[in-house]
Amino acid sequence: MAEDLFIPNTTSKGDLYASLLPQIEALVKSESNQIANLANIAAALKSAFDFLWVGFYLVEENELILGPFQGPVACTRIAFGKGVCGTAWKEAKTILVPDVEAFPGHIACSSASRSEIVVPVVHNGSVTMVLDVDSEKLAAFDSIDRHYLENLTQEIIGKYCL
Numbered sequence: 001m002a003e004d005l006f007i008p009n010t011t012s013k014g015d016l017y018a019s020l021l022p023q024i025e026a027l028v029k030s031e032s033n034q035i036a037n038l039a040n041i042a043a044a045l046k047s048a049f050d051f052l053w054v055g056f057y058l059v060e061e062n063e064l065i066l067g068p069f070q071g072p073v074a075c076t077r078i079a080f081g082k083g084v085c086g087t088a089w090k091e092a093k094t095i096l097v098p099d100v101e102a103f104p105g106h107i108a109c110s111s112a113s114r115s116e117i118v119v120p121v122v123h124n125g126s127v128t129m130v131l132d133v134d135s136e137k138l139a140a141f142d143s144i145d146r147h148y149l150e151n152l153t154q155e156i157i158g159k160y161c162l
């Protein structure tokens, strides 16, 4: 397995995701350790995009616990239904937040975060973790991010990282 990522020089984030996802799949498919794979996925996303923070919160008992991530230090525990992550867990659906200040109950782990997308990983009808991505820019995420990040969680994380 090659450990260097090829990051195309493009301004199209769709093209960037389309190039990155097969590389992420190649990176994780021969490794069975969940933490190792989630760590590499966070690193791959952080190196391809100018995200402030990208990482995982894993469902353990009745809480989300901080998992592998890249970016500034973050809150370690989030309750069911709290913040954007806890809401994505409760509703079992992707939540796009164009302006974190306008999301009631948003948990500000970093004061630099302005917008956010949280994508749950659903396995056998239950959320097992969430992928959380934060940006320093307002409205940084849209349907393109949703499409590719849902593809990542369903097709790659669902297959190789549970």
Ligand code: SME
Residues within 6 Å of the ligand: 053, 074, 075, 078, 082, 083, 084, 085, 086, 105, 106, 107, 108, 109, 110, 113, 116, 132, 134
């Ligand atoms: N903003 C998140 C908390 C996690 S950090 O952004 C890394 C939330 O409201 O759930």
